[in-house]
Amino acid sequence: MMKNRSxxxxxxxxxxxxxxxSKEERDGDAIxxxxxxxxxxxxxxxxxxxxxxxxxxKIKMEECLSNDHKNQSQSFSQFLAHYVDSMYSRRxxxxxxxxxxxxxxxxxxxxxxxxxxxxxxxxxxxxEKVYQSVTKFNHEIWYQIFLNEKLRETxxxxxxxxxxxxxxxxxxxFIL
Amino acid sequence: xVVVEVSTGKRLKALVLPVEANDFKSLNKSxxxxxxxxxxxxxxxxxxxxxxxxxxxxxxxxxxxxxxxYHIRLLSASKKNVGKQxxxxxxxxxxxxxxxxxxxxxxxEMACISLKPKTAIIDHYRKKYxxxxxxxxxxxxxxxxxxxxxxxxHDEK
Numbered sequence: 001m002m003k004n005r006s007x008x009x010x011x012x013x014x015x016x017x018x019x020x021x022s023k024e025e026r027d028g029d030a031i032x033x034x035x036x037x038x039x040x041x042x043x044x045x046x047x048x049x050x051x052x053x054x055x056x057x058k059i060k061m062e063e064c065l066s067n068d069h070k071n072q073s074q075s076f077s078q079f080l081a082h083y084v085d086s087m088y089s090r091r092x093x094x095x096x097x098x099x100x101x102x103x104x105x106x107x108x109x110x111x112x113x114x115x116x117x118x119x120x121x122x123x124x125x126x127x128e129k130v131y132q133s134v135t136k137f138n139h140e141i142w143y144q145i146f147l148n149e150k151l152r153e154t155x156x157x158x159x160x161x162x163x164x165x166x167x168x169x170x171x172x173x174f175i176l
Numbered sequence: 177x178v179v180v181e182v183s184t185g186k187r188l189k190a191l192v193l194p195v196e197a198n199d200f201k202s203l204n205k206s207x208x209x210x211x212x213x214x215x216x217x218x219x220x221x222x223x224x225x226x227x228x229x230x231x232x233x234x235x236x237x238x239x240x241x242x243x244x245x246y247h248i249r250l251l252s253a254s255k256k257n258v259g260k261q262x263x264x265x266x267x268x269x270x271x272x273x274x275x276x277x278x279x280x281x282x283x284x285e286m287a288c289i290s291l292k293p294k295t296a297i298i299d300h301y302r303k304k305y306x307x308x309x310x311x312x313x314x315x316x317x318x319x320x321x322x323x324x325x326x327x328x329x330h331d332e333k
Contacts, residue, residue, distance in 0.1 A: 015209040015251075016251045016252065017210065017250055018248050018250065018290075020292070033313050037288060037315070041285075044319070048318060048319045052285035055322055056285075059277050059280060
């Protein structure tokens, strides 16, 4: 019914009513479309798949930064894992390319070790070069993600550190 | 994202944001095609110029996760932004690219956005946005979807 009501609007070049009019129409189209898509997906090159995964990572990282730090669901280590696994079938190969030990990489990806400043700087250099042929990429984003995460962790633990430190922080007289 | 003022060629920074309850007051039939209130149960986004309130275009869509697909339900530029007298260009491309970004963020290389337009305008969308035609459905998938995102998702003036 909705479709009929706005049928006349579809004559405009930039007005599209694309709503399905029935479940049958929707299901029928879905089957045909999926069959065609699966065939096309088989023809995707390795480079096209890597490119898509890297764009996916960039979008997710930007989304993470644009959200309130309290609502971030993904961490630096998860983004790092996405980055590595998009391009390398073995994480050790990435560790070699980055010039860090496989153990350090593994511990960082698994959240058992905080990335050092040098680790992040190496990652920034690596990703800047990788993304050159993919899309515009602000390599500082790795540092921003890391710092945002530290801020989030700090504020989430406020109840514990505040009660511990509050008595040790003195105020000037005019505040009292 | 940017839109181009047709009369001057000036490029202006634009944003795609979720439509809020207050926006429905301005979404009247004199300025916009379709009854957008019918879409309240779905995700609806608007395109605006940074620092301005006027809505240049709208898009509503639904997520079909088991098909790695976002299906666009309604898509339209405002009445002032269609045809030869339109004020701003790139309205539709920016809206499509935004849904494309959401799809790629969720589904990576499997991502797809789809449309089911009237036959007469299929050719326009196929040519302009490099969409695939499957039966009566138009779709954008990787790698063309990535190209669309790269084309529109930047702030270069």
